[in-house]
Amino acid sequence: MTTNIREQLSIRQERDLIICRNRVKEAAVKIGMGIVNQTKLITAVSELARNMLIYGGGGNVLLETVTRGREQGVQIVFEDKGPGIADINKAMQDGFTTGKSMGMGLPGARRLVSEFFIESTVGIGTTVKIIKWKNG
Amino acid sequence: MTTKTVESLREKHDLILTYWISQREMADDFGGNFNSSDDLKAQSSELLEIVLKTITPENITDPYSPDLQPLFDYISGLTISRAKQGFSPRETATYIFSLKDALLRALGEIITDDTQELYRTTLEVSKFVDNIGITSFETFIKGREEVILSQADEMAELSTPVIKVWDGIIAMPIIGTLDSARTQVVMENLLQGIVDSESSIAILDISGVPAVDSLVAQHLIKTVNAIRLLGADCVISGIRPEIAQTVVHLGIDLSKMVTKATLASALKYSLTTLQLEVRRVQKDKSN
């Protein structure tokens, strides 16, 4: 039996990105995720957390280890109360950006994880949930 | 079930076994997997003994009772050994469920005066045997899953060997379809191989890849790009004429990659890139 990790983090400043990345790494190591999947996951987390900081004015991150059948994974939920995304489909396209980034954040992050869910309401905020399976 | 009934069942061990065996031998699905009826008899006798030894008026209605554990362990072992002998899960389950018929027939002979009691006991025994069947099934599935998982791991490892062909040149032959999971393993092993051997050229031989569609091509391009990020070059070799045809017909652009028809020509190209050459040495005819 492995003890499930459940941790709440808040992203308010740049330094929090590093802390968030380290926590995710610890969780990934704990379930025995390989180095490539670890790197993919942490990179996706870095993209999404930075997005949240730049566009959503910061927010909260819920980090959990999850199990489905025999598969173990790390699940992370990013929640901000920012302006929200008007056109999610457009935001999920490569190269689309409203800010000064490369527009790789959302679509790039989606390619790096096993499962990706996004929900956004203009004026209310954005929630992104990702799961990376140990062997996924 | 009363203690008396349990004791009567234990006494009737041999009779129940006879009922069971004869029922098995008459069944349509009595396969040729057993070498002889003797094997069946020996195994059945052992299982029946453990069932009768384990069963009590208390645990018959409690499938989670801890004193049932030895029985479940035995069932797991039996299932595994039968699976190894080639029995299907249906055969093993049918075998276990057929014990129910034999037990119930014996019960009918033991409880002759009280139909209510016979009905209750029948239900209990029936559920008890069902539970044994479920345990067998669970074991079977678990065993299969473990086999599948370990084979998948083994296949991934076996099918992507990194070969050092020269100082600074490594090669990896790919056999089989190149899907995204496979690509990840190929990339990981190939890139690690480059770093470990400090090679500057990696040859990816796809002679064993049955078909190259746009998805496979995309995987190849990704691999080549990842290798470039490490600071090494990648040559794709083993391109069969059919593959060249499909690639062009599908309009896939492989022009940004170095492609060679055979591993030999890829090696020659790599040696040239490293400013090396292979020459025939004139034998010294002094003798």
Add this chain to the structure above:
Amino acid sequence: MGKFLLVTIQVDLYDRLALTLEEDLIQMVHKTGARGVLIDISALSIVDSFMGKIIGNIAAMSSILDAETVVVGMQPAVAITLIELGLPLPGVYTALNVERGMALLTARMPDETEDEDVDDD
């Protein structure tokens, strides 16, 4: 051999620090007249799009100042992730390690010796 700048990034940088690195490095290229920049990222466990952009910027800016940039020592997992992310770092030279990076830069300076000959006169 010509002047090359070697930068070793030892820890995961947060964004403002990475921007500072970009600025300082370009100042140094200008000040020293370096012909090549080697960025050793072997200690970096991740390179995200921001860090990727910084590396791309350094390469582009150095190129305007007539210096080539070589990224050396990228971890295999980082390379795979960058490709999946969609950042193949175009326009950036890469090498397995510092030594190979130096060799690459030297090989790309064909007129180096001639320049020195001219200087000697």
